[in-house]
Amino acid sequence: MAAQQVFNIDELLEGIANELGDAQSLVRMLRWTRNIRSWAVKKLARVYDITKFLGRFFSNPDRFRELQAETGTIVSGSQVLQFMGLYNFGPGVDIDIYVSRHGVVDLVEFLKCEGYVFEHPLGNEFLDFTLFNIANQTLVPIHSPYPRNSIRAVLKFVRPATSTAPAVKLDLIVATATPLHCILDFHSTVVMNGITEKFAFSLFPWATFARQCGLITTPAIGPRVTDAIDKYRRRGFNIRRRWIHKSDHPPFMEGRLRRVGDHDCWIIPFQSPTTDSSRTRTHHLEWNTFKISNLRLQAPPHTHINVSAYTIETACIRSAMLRRPYIATCDVYDFAVEILARLRTFAYQYGYFDDTKAGRFLRSAQLYAYRKQTVEELITMHP
Numbered sequence: 001m002a003a004q005q006v007f008n009i010d011e012l013l014e015g016i017a018n019e020l021g022d023a024q025s026l027v028r029m030l031r032w033t034r035n036i037r038s039w040a041v042k043k044l045a046r047v048y049d050i051t052k053f054l055g056r057f058f059s060n061p062d063r064f065r066e067l068q069a070e071t072g073t074i075v076s077g078s079q080v081l082q083f084m085g086l087y088n089f090g091p092g093v094d095i096d097i098y099v100s101r102h103g104v105v106d107l108v109e110f111l112k113c114e115g116y117v118f119e120h121p122l123g124n125e126f127l128d129f130t131l132f133n134i135a136n137q138t139l140v141p142i143h144s145p146y147p148r149n150s151i152r153a154v155l156k157f158v159r160p161a162t163s164t165a166p167a168v169k170l171d172l173i174v175a176t177a178t179p180l181h182c183i184l185d186f187h188s189t190v191v192m193n194g195i196t197e198k199f200a201f202s203l204f205p206w207a208t209f210a211r212q213c214g215l216i217t218t219p220a221i222g223p224r225v226t227d228a229i230d231k232y233r234r235r236g237f238n239i240r241r242r243w244i245h246k247s248d249h250p251p252f253m254e255g256r257l258r259r260v261g262d263h264d265c266w267i268i269p270f271q272s273p274t275t276d277s278s279r280t281r282t283h284h285l286e287w288n289t290f291k292i293s294n295l296r297l298q299a300p301p302h303t304h305i306n307v308s309a310y311t312i313e314t315a316c317i318r319s320a321m322l323r324r325p326y327i328a329t330c331d332v333y334d335f336a337v338e339i340l341a342r343l344r345t346f347a348y349q350y351g352y353f354d355d356t357k358a359g360r361f362l363r364s365a366q367l368y369a370y371r372k373q374t375v376e377e378l379i380t381m382h383p
Contacts, residue, residue, distance in 0.1 A: 044268060048200065048268050050270045050271075053195075056093065056168075057093075057095050057159075057170070059114060060114070063110065065197040067107060067110055068196060071100065071107065073097060073099045073100075073103060074098045074179040074183065074194040074195065075095065075096070075098075075195040076098055076179075076183050076191065076194045077094075077096035078094075080194060080200065081191060083195070083200065084209065084268065085208070093167065094169040094170070094171070095170050095171075096170075096171045098173045098175055098182050098194075099173070099175065101134045101152060101174055101175070101176075104134055105131060105135075107172060108155070111170065111172070114159065115159050115160070116157040116168075116170060117157060117160070118155065118156070118157055119157060119158050130153055130155065134152060149176070150176055150177065150181045150182045150184075151174065151175060151176060151182060151185075152174045152175060155174070156170075156171055156172075157172060158170070177318070177325050178324070178325050180260065180285060180288055180327050181316065183203075184290055184312045184327065185218070187225045187228055188216045188217060188218075188229060188239050189207060189217060190204075190208050190232050193208070196283060198269065198283055199269045199270055199283070201265055201268075202266040203260070203290075206264075207252060208237075212236055212237050213237065213238040213240070214232070214237050214238070214239040214240075215239070215241075215243060215252045215292070215310055216240065216310070217310050217311050217312050241309050242309045254291075254292045255291060255292065255294070256292075257291050257329060259286060259288060259290070260283075260286050261283070261286040284323075284324060288327040289327070289329050290312055291313050292310050292311070292312060293313040294310055313329050315329070317336045319359070320354075320356045321340060321344065321347075321355045321356070322359060342374050343362050344358060346362070346370065346374075347361055347362055
């Protein structure tokens, strides 16, 4: 109280934040004392106004965030890079939205209500055909600069310009596994960022925002990927296939087991549109793991394809016993498969031979102790 009588705490913190200059320093203030953390949360809400950001694309941003929560949808691409880095890449208004196949119909209906029109010569007839194929897990031919193996379909929409708002181009990218898989499949670490309903995240924040550098992580680099990388190089990012680090803290953490939300991530929490506490429960995205692995490949002779030195190691954990698929490193994948096998055997003993029903049975609170014991036993076997 005595200190507050001498000077205004808010004015002091505002001065510190302005002196630090960059947005990441403001986020680090969240780790300080309770009073400073409370101030930093309010400051972040002003600087990173998610409602204002989404309001450029949707008249009802709160409903979009609700759909994100229901479907696991992630916003990514250059718009998120601009949002987190407080950059301005020019007047173009476009946005990339990544969704699982189970949530695509709800997103399409929302976009129609928002005035978006499907861009295709056959119009809604082809859209219905595409949605039918997605629902039946039929691969849809795509022609785009996006990575292929993580994407099932790309649906292009446009919202016509009005007297008060410019036209908006929107790509709805349907993932084969999860939206995060698409992000980890990007050409470089610069764009491995995203916005969920609860927070914005950057997987390589120090390299991307503090040093404006990036590591190419796609093995084969063809003309379309080269064009995409060159676009970010023109925006000031130094993107390479290999970096030599002299510091003890390499910006890309090669070979280190990572997860969304770990100490090396940058998380910007948002105020929930429905409750005052938006981070009370762990987000399902934070259970996904990945790491950068070194590849030693040689390009085929007499080809024009370059080969990257690094890639993101991922495997997809799918099971009807799980509510959703997860992305994991190969080691975590093997561990998870063994856990699921043991849990399936246990469920069979109680007459649950269908994996979906077995999953509901195993998720019951009464079986928490057994699930914990199973994991602990396997950790002991595989330290």
